[in-house]
Amino acid sequence: MDSRSKILNAASQLFLEGGGSALSVRAISKRAGLSTIGIYSHFQGKQGILDALYIEGFNLVREAMDVVPEGRATKAQVLQSCLGYLNVGEQHEAHYRLIFGESDAGYQPSEEAIAARNSAFSKLVRVAGSYLPDSSSPAERRQIALDVWAIVHGYVSISHHVTLSNDSDLDWKAMAIRVVDVQLDAARECFESVPDKI
Amino acid sequence: MDSRSKILNAASQLFLEGGGSALSVRAISKRAGLSTIGIYSHFQGKQGILDALYIEGFNLVREAMDVVPEGRATKAQVLQSCLGYLNVGEQHEAHYRLIFGESDAGYQPSEEAIAARNSAFSKLVRVAGSYLPDSSSPAERRQIALDVWAIVHGYVSISHHVTLSNDSDLDWKAMAIRVVDVQLDAARECFESVPDKI
DNA sequence: TTCTAGTATATAACACTGTTATACATCAAA
DNA sequence: TTTGATGTATAACAGTGTTATATACTAGAA
Numbered sequence: 001m002d003s004r005s006k007i008l009n010a011a012s013q014l015f016l017e018g019g020g021s022a023l024s025v026r027a028i029s030k031r032a033g034l035s036t037i038g039i040y041s042h043f044q045g046k047q048g049i050l051d052a053l054y055i056e057g058f059n060l061v062r063e064a065m066d067v068v069p070e071g072r073a074t075k076a077q078v079l080q081s082c083l084g085y086l087n088v089g090e091q092h093e094a095h096y097r098l099i100f101g102e103s104d105a106g107y108q109p110s111e112e113a114i115a116a117r118n119s120a121f122s123k124l125v126r127v128a129g130s131y132l133p134d135s136s137s138p139a140e141r142r143q144i145a146l147d148v149w150a151i152v153h154g155y156v157s158i159s160h161h162v163t164l165s166n167d168s169d170l171d172w173k174a175m176a177i178r179v180v181d182v183q184l185d186a187a188r189e190c191f192e193s194v195p196d197k198i
Numbered sequence: 199m200d201s202r203s204k205i206l207n208a209a210s211q212l213f214l215e216g217g218g219s220a221l222s223v224r225a226i227s228k229r230a231g232l233s234t235i236g237i238y239s240h241f242q243g244k245q246g247i248l249d250a251l252y253i254e255g256f257n258l259v260r261e262a263m264d265v266v267p268e269g270r271a272t273k274a275q276v277l278q279s280c281l282g283y284l285n286v287g288e289q290h291e292a293h294y295r296l297i298f299g300e301s302d303a304g305y306q307p308s309e310e311a312i313a314a315r316n317s318a319f320s321k322l323v324r325v326a327g328s329y330l331p332d333s334s335s336p337a338e339r340r341q342i343a344l345d346v347w348a349i350v351h352g353y354v355s356i357s358h359h360v361t362l363s364n365d366s367d368l369d370w371k372a373m374a375i376r377v378v379d380v381q382l383d384a385a386r387e388c389f390e391s392v393p394d395k396i
Numbered sequence: 397t398t399c400t401a402g403t404a405t406a407t408a409a410c411a412c413t414g415t416t417a418t419a420c421a422t423c424a425a426a
Numbered sequence: 427t428t429t430g431a432t433g434t435a436t437a438a439c440a441g442t443g444t445t446a447t448a449t450a451c452t453a454g455a456a
Contacts, residue, residue, distance in 0.1 A: 038433080104303060105218050
């Protein structure tokens, strides 16, 4: 295995084990059995490592939402896609926190990393938008996608920061799905009302 | 002015100017014209400084939502309270990011800080819950409050991390209010349906 | 007034962080 | 064999939070 792969593997391991605070340059190089210098020759320092993990995180999100076929989608399919997002937020907390700047206050995603983020959002736009009538504009599709994103992200983020209640049976993922469900209905009513009246 | 106040003022200034990354122990003490040691005698180190700012942040949120009188509230009043929350997210970004762990990955709020958070959430429960019928249970009130919190937080958080669109006229606060509006109607219908059928 | 106790402040150091200048080793091509 | 380039290691620099030690100052008692 080449040094670049060794470093990336070591970084992923440490990140999964201890989150962003466990990701020091020296810890990575020690785990990889190499010197610190490789992180600066193979990557652009710690920024490069974080970029790689950031991209990995958004790829997880994009793949988790990728359960809807091309063309029109049913509401159940859209909600399934949201559930995929919520599962990533639950199961890959470290990656998710990195995406929203909770792992390293100084980290700013590179252009490539932002491209990965936009790619995931495009997926969301297509999925959420595919529930709207064919007459809907791109702006309307982006609108509903942004609404869905804000809602599911809100629940994921709060679930990470607050022990939600004494009742451990409180299912925040189901709550998020229910809110999205209501919102999808509202959006469809709103956007369909005009054509219906013709 | 005593040393404790000097330190807290200096910390607030630096935090507002440059966010969490500008908050180093040495920078605070330099700004305050004192030695670093005061931060450890008057506060519990950097943790203590962050606690003070964390509490300040949640007090801002609680006060911003405090526009609803005791007893039953109109929907407009609830939405006004949400707008207060959204304004804090917009105007006090540094405090808001600290609350959600985006300023210092290692920071864990103390008991006192968590009490301030719970106090703000209690306010939200009372406000959002006051829109429900009197027959609603405490669990239902906490439920709708958590929904509202997740929604408004979702928009605030995303507005901090993504340049939302090419269209700068995209008003994410109005979007959040609209989603909360829809959700309040849905919740009221849901909880009122049973008594209606009696 | 002088001595003492206790508190507040300052200095310097420790262990850590990301980063980089320098030096060394390895290997392919001339 | 020599040259050049590439990859790696060591050590250092500037920064971080923290703390042990030493100093100053102030209040109260003899």
